[in-house]
Amino acid sequence: MKIINIHHPLKASFEQKEKIILAMGYFDGIHKGHQKVINQAKSIADEKGMPLGVLTYDHKPAVVYDQLSPHDKRDIILQKNKYKELERLGVDIVFEVNYSFNFQNQSPQEFVDNYLIRFNADTVVAGTDHTYGAKDATMDLLPKYASGRFDVVSVDLADYHLSKISSTRIRRNLDQGHIDTVNMLLGRPFRTDGTVVHGFARGRELGYPTANIDHDELQWLPVIGVYIVDVWIGEEKHHGMASIGRNVTFGDKNPITVEINILDFNDNIYGEVLEIDWLHRLRGEVKFEGVEKLIEQLKSDEQMTRKYFKK
Incomplete structure (x- = not known):
């Protein structure tokens, strides 16, 4: 072209x-x-x-x-x-x-x-x-x-x-977290791409290591929450769960970050440009009373994510 x-x-x-x-x-x-x-x-x-x-x-x-x-x-x-x-x-x-x-x-x-x-x-x-x-x-x-x-x-x-199908309607649904509707309006999964950068490594300490994604500032992202995603690393597709949020369990003034736990994956991918297909929203962001409660929720999120991909 x-x-x-x-x-x-x-x-x-x-x-x-x-x-x-x-x-x-x-x-x-x-x-x-x-x-x-x-x-x-x-x-x-x-x-x-x-x-x-x-x-x-x-x-x-x-x-x-x-x-x-x-x-x-x-x-x-x-x-x-x-x-x-x-x-x-x-x-x-x-x-x-x-x-x-x-x-x-x-x-x-x-x-x-x-x-x-x-x-x-x-x-x-x-x-x-x-x-x-x-x-x-x-x-x-x-x-x-x-x-x-x-x-x-x-x-x-x-x-x-x-x-009517319109970009305005799609943006509104992204802001409301209605990713399933967005994907139906697009006729394909909503996709973003970004570079894997270093974060605070909290996910690894919790047993859920994450890839921290730096997106272009002009890229529209879904609203804060936890999502089921597919992640493309080159031509390889992997399943995962993504968090868009402020990590409120660890403080109230954190910047918004995008972090993805790629299931059954432990390679070093710093610097890789990932393509992310946003498939389904699991929940909003929650401030937990402690790390143990957060880990319990992450385990539940993982079970729901694996169940989604078995359908």
């Missing part, structure tokens, strides 16, 4: 010779709704024998308007992992545009002429709620701006239990 980074305005030297099918969207999460858009575009591309392209952005459009809190600036899926998913879905070319004020400030007609036409789009595909340009830029109006130069396909986003 080819990735083309674009800074507005598009350079005069830019040229896309071959006709393409183009899907548009930020695609934060690549959830089932996004997959429906991309799969529709892929079907058209296969039928017409053309490459599949995606027009997306280097960050959330709302950043331009300072509408995001530091919490909301995080992403469900980091850009590098988004592109892995796009490649898996059959995308051939990604046009990654730096989403700036000047780019957004184009009129819809300028956006179409400056980008969609120069991308040599045969057909443009997006969700029905997708917008572009400064104003009056709905998918219903895109055929008017296209003026017959390309076809337009609007895709109704899939529903789940009568509620």
Whole structure:
């Protein structure tokens, strides 16, 4: 898959010779709704024998308007992992545009002429709620701006239990710990990745050694709690239980950490980048009266985790 980074305005030297099918969207999460858009575009591309392209952005459009809190600036899926998913879905070319004020400030007609036409789009595909340009830029109006130069396909986003699948809904469920719902909306386990770093080694002292994971600050994480996870070390998958929390049994002012006890595993993996599939939330964080009570709970968590994987 080819990735083309674009800074507005598009350079005069830019040229896309071959006709393409183009899907548009930020695609934060690549959830089932996004997959429906991309799969529709892929079907058209296969039928017409053309490459599949995606027009997306280097960050959330709302950043331009300072509408995001530091919490909301995080992403469900980091850009590098988004592109892995796009490649898996059959995308051939990604046009990654730096989403700036000047780019957004184009009129819809300028956006179409400056980008969609120069991308040599045969057909443009997006969700029905997708917008572009400064104003009056709905998918219903895109055929008017296209003026017959390309076809337009609007895709109704899939529903789940009568509620639209959206990145907002996924983020809300992550914040509420509803990881099973998140995974159904994504159509795959919610995945993060991070580097194994040194911690306080309390887990080893308790008989439950943990890998302490340093995540990118832009990665959206599930809410504080204890989770059942799959952990990928390279191509090897291992089962485990993960804790996101402040280790409140050992003090009230600890920073939030991510620690994973990998079942039946005792290798030194400091410095490894792990991929973590978050499968199920066992419980919230509890402040125990002493270490013995904590160990009892960890044993119960382990039993529940092993039982989960035997299903």
